[in-house]
Amino acid sequence: MGRLIAVVLFIAVLVPGVLLAREWALAAGRRAVASAGVEFATPTPEGVATLQRQAQHGRRVRRLGLVLGVLGIGASVWMFAEASVFLWLPALVVGLLTGVVLAEATRPRPRWRLSDPARRPRRAEQVSPWLLWTMRAVVAAEVVVAALMWQRGDLPDTVGWVALVVPLLAWLLAEVALLRVLVRPLPAEGADVPVDEALRTWTAHLVTAASSVLALLPLGTLLLAAGIDLGDRVTENVDLLPVALVAGGFASLAAGIAVAGFLLTWLRPVRADARALAG
Secondary structure, X not given: OHHHHHHHHHHHHHHHHHHHHHHHHHHHHHHHHHHHHHHHOOOOHHHHHHHHHHHHHHHHHHHHHHHHHHHHHHHHHHHHHHHHHHOHXXXXXXXXXXXXXXXXXXXXXXXXXXXXXXXXXXXXXXXXXXXXXXXXXXXHHHHHHHXXXXXXXXXXXXHHHHHHHHHHHHHHHHHHHHHHHHHOOOEOOOOHHHHHHHHHHHHHHHHHHHHHHHHHHHHHHHHHHHHHHHHOOOOOXXXXXXXXXXXXXXXXXXXXXXXXXXXXXXXXXXXXXXXXXXX
């Protein structure tokens, strides 16, 4: 009976990861609509210049993220010596995703004519509130788990600092980017409106996905480590906590990998000559 309960619990904990992947799959439809809006309109010279400037800015800052990842590899070698052989890929991923979030948080403002009086979009027009609040909940969960494990002495100080600082920093940059696209006035009526909508949609989804991945992957690793550690204890009765932790760890890792896959599809910059309704 205990094994059956453990299996049911394991499957139940995996469900949120499946729902998150499904929601990101639905977000692909929002990307297709935004791309089609740009394709069917003829952007003004200011709109075309904005698209080119935004694409160049994104590429430059993401290269900076690659440099940060390489520096992170060097830092891991310095701090963990031989153990760093397993850390080069996480360090590179952290650098690249940090570059993604930083690029969106520092994007230059468009130079087209703004609406007068100023009109601003609603948050739901940019990204699904479910995805947004899931990102925030995952970041909060990762910070709580890392803090608890660090306080109990299950994490070295260097790992504890990284597990706390990286997701929090990515979340703060994501919130800055989300706030910028929310408070920026809409352009005046014309062909620049769909371009502006696509740029806002791209930024909102990029920072949400990158911050989610930077929280889901370490959260899954921490939960797996905690579950395996608890599973080594001998108890008289059936202990479902290790099963729940291991299942939550697998769910978080699987969800993080799935969101990373969707993130790659959003990295392509908005183009005025993109094929309409291209997914």
